[in-house]
Amino acid sequence: MSTKDEKLGETTGVGARVGHVARTAMNVVEYIRFGGLETGEEASPYDIAARTPVLTLRHYFAQETGETGERTPILLVPPLMLSADVWDVSPSASAVAHLRRSGLDPWVVDFGDPAQEPGGKARNVTDHVLAVSDAIARVAASTGHPVHIGGYSQGGLFCYQAAALRECRDVASIFALGSPMEPLSLPGIDLPEELMQALTRATIDILSRTGLPGWASANLFSWTSPVATAKGRLQYLLALRDRDALLPRERQRKFLAGDGWITFPGPAIAEVMESMTNERFVRGGLVFDGRTVSLADITCPVLIFTGQLDEFAPPRAVRDVVRGMPRAQVWEFSMPTGHFGLGVGGRANRQTWPTVARWTEWVDAGAASADGPPEGVQDAREVGVEDRAEQPPSALRQVVNVATAAAVAAPGIAKTIVDRVAGTIAEVTTDTVEQVPRLLRLERVGATTQVSYGKLVAEACADDPEAVALLYGGHAFTRADITREVDDLVLRLLAVGVRRGEHVGVLCNSGSALLSTAAALSRIGAVVVLLRPGGDTATELRLGRARRVVVDQAHAGEIDGSAVTVHLLGSGTNGGPNHLGAIATEEVRVPSWYRPDPGRGRDLAFILFSDGSDGIRPLPVTNRRWALSAYGAASTASLTAADTVYSANPLYHPSGLLLATAAPVASGARLALTDIFDPDTFWADVRRYGATVVPYTWSMLSLLLARPVEADERHHPVRLFIGSGMPPAVWRGVLDRFRPAVVVEMFAAARTDAILANVIGRKVGSVGRPLPGTAAIELAAVHPVTGALLHDSDGYVLRARRGRPGRLLVAVDREQPAWEDAPMRGVFGPKDAWIDTGELFVRDADGDLWPRGRHGEEIRTPSGVVWPREVEQILSGVPGVDQVVCIPEGDGAVALVTAAGRMPFDEGRARDALSRRDITDISVAHTPGLRTATADVAVRVVEAIPLTRWYRPDRKFLAAQSS
Template identity: 40%
Template sequence: MVDLSAITGPVGRLVATAQNGLEVLRYGGLETGAVPSPFQIIESVPMYRLRRYFPPDSRPGAKPAGPPVLMVHPMMMSADMWDVTREDGAVGILHRAGIDPWVIDFGSPDKMEGGMQRTLADHIVALSAAIDTVKTVTGRDIHLAGYSQGGMFTYQTAAYRRTKDIASIVAFGAPVDTLAALPMNLPATLAPAAADFMADHVFSRIDIPGWLARTGFQMLDPIKTAQSRIDFLRQLHDREALLPREQQRKFLASEGWIAWSGPAISELLKQFIAHNRMMTGGFSIHGDLVTLSDIDCPVLAVIGEVDDIGQPASVRGIKRAAPKADVYEFLIRAGHFGLVVGSKASDQTWPTVADWVRWLDGGGSMPDGVSPMALQPTEASESGVTLTSRLAHSTAAATEMAFSLARSAADALVSANRSARTLAVETARTLPRLARLGQVNDHTRISLGRIMSEQARDFPQGEALLFDGRVHTYEAVDRRVNNVVRGLIEVGVRQGARVGVLMDTRPSALVAIAALSRLGAVAVMLPPDADLAAAVELAAVSEVIADPSSLDAARRLEMRVLVLGGGESRDLHVPADADVIDMERIDPDRVELPGWYRPNPGLARDLAFVAFSTVSGQLVARQITNFRWALSAFGTASAANLSRSDTVYCLTPLHHQSGLLVSLGGAVVGGARIALSRELRPDRFVQEIRQYGVTVVSYTWAMLREVIDDPAFSLTGNHPVRLFIGSGMPTGLWKRVVEVFEPANVVEFFATTDGQAVLANVKGAKIGSKGRPLPGGGEIALAAYDPEEDLILEDEQGFVRRADTNEVGVLLARPRGPVDPLASVKRGVFAPADTWVSTEYLFRRDEDGDYWLVDNRAAVIHTERGPVFAATVNDAAGRLGAVDMAVTYGVEVDGETIAVTALALHPGGSVPSADLSEALADLPVGEAPDLVHVVNDMTLTATYRPLAGPLQQQGIPKASRNAWYRDPDSTRYKRLTAAVRNEIAGNRS
């Protein structure tokens, strides 16, 4: 008897396969009979439509709606993702749990007028408006739920609103620390450059259509995509087996993908991949600067163990980025899409989200599986999803193993060469700068104005200037500079004129300095705390540019005052006959440029700026050429490795050489953003470094003591700072700064006022060292020196002898460019007819070639025991844990000099005698001080440099438990009693 089933079975399968396949070809899938969940359009505007699913019954006695959840889809996916299947979709499950589901639908931008010009910021502002609408309709705070990039939107919008009207955030696979773990294990060190390139040169010209978004998503996991297609084909004969997953398959295969506008992609790549500003802060939303550190509502991060797009290390970055928020996590063994759609999502994700909302709404307990997120390490990881997780997740074990083993081998190679790769990236940035600096000669056209013009030409929409929570592009700043140039021409300022700048640190001050540079005039940087009349006389100033707050001081100089800044509508309140010109009232479009004007005419040899310093109580004008400015600017950008990913916080006043040459110069050359602060305020410092995404902080001397010693100072969670750059930081304060701001480093500079000698401690490993010659700078040497006789030592041939290792020497520099008329020039130093400039500073060079400041040649304290070098003593004392600052000075008693060191301690600090003796026992050069005492405070200059003069005037310190003398017999420090003090004073009186 013939078994007919053996024949009919295969034939039936073949027929069913053909029928189902034909249906798929004709209609894109199998007809499931599914109907979407009901929703009402509450708001419809060009940017979005706001859906309310399962709108509540408005009749009297109807059950009120539950807490609202507003769900946000990523830009490349349709908003229908929340309702792929009515029974198992997000909106259906939440509704049955008593939640009020809302969905924002950004639509298909390629089908809307102007849709393909949408930016990332447009979406965030739109989501913020939708939150306002939901709040108005429901009267309740909103729980934001976002998937993938939609989760990023929820974080960014919450920060933009400072969590106003937001009850909580639920983010599914939403990357925050995008460089911690990139998809497909792309190396984090190369990603910023690649993202910048793609943003500037690819997506500035093209968009991504829906089919390409789908293809790109599938290519991120090609094995799983191929497996799903094979499984579908193998089961094509079994309609009943396919139907439960058919809606999801059709969504992923075709229906769920929409176009993605190029400007939005560019902004995503620039702000959140190239610059990782979800972590650092300082991302721009239509000109407003935003930071995730402003989020203070509860956060639930839903994490997929095998999610290779929103990788766990990246998603968990929210814990560090939002230190004020209570952050929780829910870990699910799923891939990226499986977090929100599919069986695991319906069984685990959405019931947990419903429980989360009820818990926060006061109607339940913390959901099972939800736990507080632990703080993750700050180091970036490139390991991605582990091999074990991949193998366990995939059904194609052999294929997955081969794929993952190959990737693991690549990871090992990447890890082994990570330092070389980082060096290559830094070298690619640094070498062109050094090469350009090396090509500069007297006739090279180079200036601040010229570099700013180049940046505006190359990166017109690049972010240049941050101030008062707003961002200004290079194009906008450059346009403002050109307008001020026209105003200066209109009032008669010509190339070569010396114009005083008396302005607070603000955008108008930066613009004024740049405009004078572009005009070819000389900006004379007037320090507000100095004798202004003496300063303008020394520098031969013809007129002064002032801001409104400095107008009264400027008018007392009895010369023409040009007022810039503050807007056109302000009233300056000056007499009609006053020699004051309001620059804001000049219409630049009506100014005809004269024939002599050429923008940025400055040559390297030309005088660009005049700054001031005080030497022995006398005001001294320091001339700064364009070459001197370029040397510091290019050197700083190279030493600090500044790039477009950096934001330089310019705390240093622009009238100070460090602010002008290091902060402003380095940022402009490096293409970094410049964040200006009105003043140093400890209560504003932490807020601004997070709001602006500050990566580099400038300082002078003990400036940062004002911040970290303030009782209100608190630094919790993540901070974006990687470097502090400046000069003069005391070693004790330096040590505390790197401890408080770990893992940030300090790059300490030393530069003579004429710029002939520039040193930089780039590595920061040796606290207190001035480092080595700045790349691209001039040649330096140490001339052997006898401090007792104040003589530079010579060899048998009569040439100057070079100082040996750890021997005190005078720092000499081989001049490059014009030599300051006040400089000490020496010839025939190391060879016949050679020329060197003496800096008059004493240094020693250690075994590794690093330079340490010893003292100023004229300031050496000569005691009976031998010379005491102030800087050496201060460095040694500063290594005591309690010491912030140390100042060493000489006190004359009956014709003899004793050396005294004053210590300023950080709050709560104390110095045991034994520790003091140990710290000062083995100075590398010179003698230890005779007396040491603790002072409550020190007098600081406007640039936070501690002054010895006020302490010297007090003479021998009083006896106290915080004063010590050096016992000549034991060479140890003992408590200074009244009897010992009287003996010291009596023996010398």
């Protein structure tokens, strides 16, 4: 090469480098001034099909007429933090354009930017879900076809919720791109649960008032993968010299870097986080416009897209939707991409949108074609839902939890909590710490403490008035709703002359009316006499010393002939002078003596009734006893605001009042009520309300075990069944069939402050030990045949030895109110006072108590004494036994058995168990004098054992039938 050519080459090379530098400089200037490069690309065309205060409904390519009616409509829903342009970022990354080319008719929901829309920053989730539901209806009406709906991230959640709200009306199918069922978690950080919950609550509280600006949303998503974000920005800056290479992805980059992000309204943030934190998407119990909704109402096909590299919505969090949709067929398409790659970019063009197009075609063909689902789509249930069982706590979590317990608890009480409730460090760190404040309050409820049902209702409302408190009849009522109803009823009751300390009967169905009436009477300071519908009303009125009754229309006839003043509940105004609904509350003059919630711990709060061998017995309940039950049950069940207690027990039954109503109010949990326990609708109700805790009485759950397994039972949300009297055979059946739910058996001694609970739940049939803060107990030694108390040479009662039956005595104050049972004095010492409950228990080597029945229930035969409860416990452990009840027959005893059906009942093994007194399951030592009597009990298989309305075996009916 000549010297001249070399010089020309050098000049050309220098010129090229100068040109590159100049072009790079121009690109940098354009980037700095405008945030990116101008591409000249145009968005896909659309018409505005509808405009409402919350959304604008876009119809893409609407001007291309002639074949629109033949195309399948598809509705796309964006998440709140991204603009609706996410579906049309650029010609090369346009979901609507791709779907149009695939033969579909694309429509898009546009919520606008809440920061620019009137009232946008005040929008909540309900506003958006109702808007999506409205969009579905409009598209279906316009096209004449059911609509395939799909959303990205939170937009997918909106699709789920709107479809559930509509019960899939006009919805052909749902697809969701990376829609998680739980909040964002920070990878690699294992914060203690209590600390994480506190941080979450604080964050929600702040964001609910401020919202989340678009720039903050963009940064939040960048922080989920900071290394990748920084690397991408650096690569872009280094490539600014090559404009042609950058332009095809420039609009996508600008969209994700900031242009596409919009304000997230504060109220919506609070609702989304509350629903995710409390798992309402999976459990059920979502509330829209006062209606309860569950994803279990979805029955159409569902396709979820999961990103294998998605840290914002990990596949397990997206796949969790399977647990919430037991009636739907859920399919999954997994992609090797992150969160944004599911809906935007080259991989979405190659995989997401072709799969969506094939999916809609497959569903429209009946989702049953011989070729099966589209390629790559698999049954999400076959992929598997991650086990949600608790993992052992980390060392950090244990240290912080134990420190928390030590900080909030007085040393003596902390030791009591550790020793009497948890038993081990692991149990303290995982379950008990959150209950420490409640246990402390339980310890401090005394005779003069100001506490009552009405007061707790008022305190809960003051803490969070908009929190949902009651779910009933498919509707949701907030704490403010309940308080307004209670305050209104207080004025009506004051107007008719109800006074503090007066005994007032209440007779109505177990529903919101009974709750409100009881709370209103409690707020006045009156005594609530809970009458039982269909019972001996005249006797209960006399025993309860009630001179007036508040009654609903359905039960007004049961008061006829009684010499009491009757006040009718209801909203009518034509019921006469005694109709509470006819009173003009604005004209009521509040008497000067009235002070809200005056009740003290020693004051009588409720009177309930039970049926005993000696007839109807009143059960007085003081405010202290109610509070002990409230805090005790709430602590035993580890109730939190995330829980929903589903109560099918009548509220005029001790279990219904104390377990179902007291515990939710004390803990802030929701209460879901039904008027009657119906096994046919039980699991549907559990799903609708998102029930996590279910109180029971006696053999109630045997009715569930007798039913075939149904779809709603799979991945059910119930974590705990809590109650009293569950037969061991039913208990084992519940643990086996309804896992991972556990059983907590409790025993509240009538007319005392003693509460026992099998907190750990490992010993089937045991009632455990006394809860902290409740009354002290002792087991008094009894004669094995007569049941009489045994005394020492000084006349003091002997304590029962471990493994021997003893009668439960409960310590009481020496200055007990007049309405309580008269205590025995000088029992174990010269100055003590105890109530004899008449209940027999055996204490095992660990200190846990096992029920043996009530003194007086024993069956005396020529061979000796038979204790029915012992026989029932022995036979409950025999394979094939479903239910068993022991009753007298002639001069002997017979055990009536129903077979479980899962395996044949072996009568020979049952006889052998009675003869040997096989007591492995109840940890009870042999008692002299009873071996022969137990062995002589006859065994008979029957088709069914009738139950009382409390689900106890109806012994009286059975005994009458056998006599």
